[in-house]
Amino acid sequence: MSKARIMSGNEAVVEGALVAGVRFFGGYPITPSSEIAEVLSRLLPQVGGKFIQMEDELSSVGAIVGASLAGIKSMTATSGPGFSLMQENMGLAFMAEVPCVIVDVQRGGPSTGLPTKVSQSDVMQVRWGRHGDQNVIALVPSSVRESFDLIIDCVNLAEEYRMPVVLLLDEVISHMREKVILPEKDEIKVIERKKPPKGQEKYFPYEITEDAIPPMANFGEGYRYHVTGLTHDETGFPTSDPEKINQVMRRLYQKIEKHKEEIIKVEEKYTEDAEIAIFAYGSVARSAYSAVKEAREKGIKVGLMRPIILWPFPYKKVSDLANKVKRIIVPEMNMGQIIAEVKKVSFGKVKVEGVNRIDGELITPSEIMAKIEEVS
Amino acid sequence: MAKSLEYIRLDKFPHVWCPGCGIGIVMGSIIRAVDKMEINKNDVVMVSGIGCSGRMPGYCDFNTLHTTHGRALSFATGIKLANPKFKVITVMGDGDALAIGGNHLIHAARRNIDILAIIINNWIYGMTGGQYSPTTPLGSFATTAPYGQVEPPFDVLKLIKGSGASYIARGTVYHIRELDKLISGGLQKKGFAVVEVISQCPTSFGRRNKMGSAVEMMKRQKEETVPVKKAEKMSKEELKGKIVRGLFLDEERDEYTERYEKLIAKAKEVHQK
Ligand code: SF4
DSSP states (O other): OOOEEEEEHHHHHHHHHHHHTOOEEEEOOOTTTHHHHHHHHHHHHHTTOEEEEOSSHHHHHHHHHHHHHTTOOEEEEEOHHHHHHHHHHHHHHHHHTOOEEEEEEEOBOSTTOBTTSOOOTTTTHHHHSSSSOOOOOEEOOSSHHHHHHHHHHHHHHHHHHTSEEEEEEEHHHHHOEEEEEOOOGGGSOOOOOOOOOTTOSOOOTTOOOTTSOOOOOOTTSSOOOEEESSOBOTTSOBOOOHHHHHHHHHHHHHHHHTTHHHHOOEEEESOTTOSEEEEOOTTHHHHHHHHHHHHHHTTOOEEEEEESEEESOOHHHHHHHHHHOSEEEEEESSSSSTHHHHHHHHTTTOEEEEEEOOSSSOOOHHHHHHHHHHHO | OHHHHTTBOGGGOSOSOOTTOSHHHHHHHHHHHHHHHTOOGGGEEEEEOSSSGGGHHHHBSSEEEEOSTTOHHHHHHHHHHHOTTSEEEEEEEHIIIIIITHHHHHHHHHHTOSEEEEEEEOSEETTTTOEEOTTOOTTOOBTTBTTOOOSOOOOHHHHHHHHOOSEEEEEESSSHHHHHHHHHHHHHOSSOEEEEEEOOOIIIIITTTTOOSHHHHHHHHHHSEEEHHHHHTSOHHHHTTOEEEEEEEEOOOOOHHHHHHHHHHHHHHHHHO
16 A cells, blocks of 8 residues: 555646556646646656647647557646637547547636636537547546546546547646545556557558457557548548448447446445435535435435546436436536436436536535425 | 659559649659658658648558648647657648648747658648638639738748748749759758648639649749749849749757657656656
8 A cells, every 4th residue: 555645636647647658748738737737747758758838739639649649648638728629639539549638627618717716617518529429438536536546547448449538627626635545556457559469461440340449550560551530441541432431430439339338437325215316526526425424314315426437428327316216416517517418318207406506616515405405 | 653652552542633733743752752761661650731732641651640730740749759760741731831730830840840841832722622821922813812812921931930940941843853852851851841842733723813734834833933042143123923942941950859858868867866
């Protein structure tokens, strides 16, 4: 066991990223994520890694995708407005299936919004921010320690599924300092991208494989393949043949569809006998858990469902929950973004109600408690 | 010629370019430069943005990456910094490099990162059907300049010079021997090298501006350009309406990834203390 340490969520992200093997960071300064860049600019070169401050967020994603194609695990960090600028090149990373990690420390919007305050306003931007259909993976830590664990999961998932993966942090977690005991290195699983078998002569970078995840060769390894953001065939070359487009694009979509049960991660507390359920993520889940405990002390049967991975969304689990409770409360620091997903699978079963804040302040346990008492 | 075919993905032909387009000529010149330097194909990365020029990497047997509009240099920067062993060549059009990608161009030049940036300048957005670009000459016609272009054009080379590169040149697809030399010089240069290539787009620029066939457009490249050496002796009056071509800058400057390697050594030293 390591010693207990005091660190912020942003610092935990840096530590985790390094353990997971990230050796390239390209980013652009933006509050409240800048500490991640600052600390990595110091630590990466110490381990032979590369840090570059790019000219904007568009090029930040360009640079990390380039580095990843060259075989180096890479990431960037940003916040709302920067995340908006990243969407275009993230789209390319989805299309071209290039592993990379984007940390988005959320802030209020639209526009410059609330740069220094807490918000959960990008939970839909991450899902739908780009044009076209694509399945996404986004993780939502609730604590500093979990920020460490989940950035490692992000890097692993990106490598495993050949795609960009997003860590959505709440500002309060990124800046809050908590006591953490980090696991030893040998307790941590690190995944590397699947390579074409050694000696294989012909390589199809976008092959239709059984698991829908084609192996990935790095640039320079001898295969000299083509990468494009255009719809392409299994060789990577652009195509406008409807049959081929259909095949490759459906495989791309299936990549997550097929594996979502393995990916989805949800924590449940007191849901077995709950009559009221709270569905909360990120820092809000902590307020929600306090409220749940308080309600239980008062004899109200409340439970908590907390997605650790927000996308792919745990529709099945929420649907099962909706079958057994009488009410679902969805507190979130936006005007109600994730509540719509909960409603999708609860429709006609239970009433779903939100508790929302968009003033840059945290949702407190007592606000959630008030809602519990109102509906119980 | 037969040698050049080794660098081409023949199975991807026919290409998408119009008859008479200059882009293929530039591709030939790049390939000859790689061949001349005897670089292993596995160590060459060709990166492009969007537009007619963006399709070039698809036909070349290197590690090839066709990115988003204007962003080729940002991807190239990541590739080169991640693994400096690569010879990185970016191919961009004038709209690609100078409008949407202008920011990346000046910053790549400022860093002096070892990338050869080819800017194929045909004064127009060809693929989208002939809208004006940042290099469209004043008064020329474009689908979005039906009354003639009112915006003055960029002087690409002055822009790069002000940003800081190691190598700056301008050639034309007509002067092919000279172009071969300029591109090969840029590829050999350690540092950021820009070669602007004046090329013809008969389809979207020539036709609308009544410039005749591709051959006639190429003749203009001969008539309307003057070599640097000759231009030095010409008066301002004489140079009016002429484009100067040749090698404009060839300097030894500290290269970015080499500087970064030194930074790593320093960081490791500090870390060990
Ligand atoms: S539109 Fe112009 S630039 Fe594009 S391929 Fe045709 S001739 Fe070449």
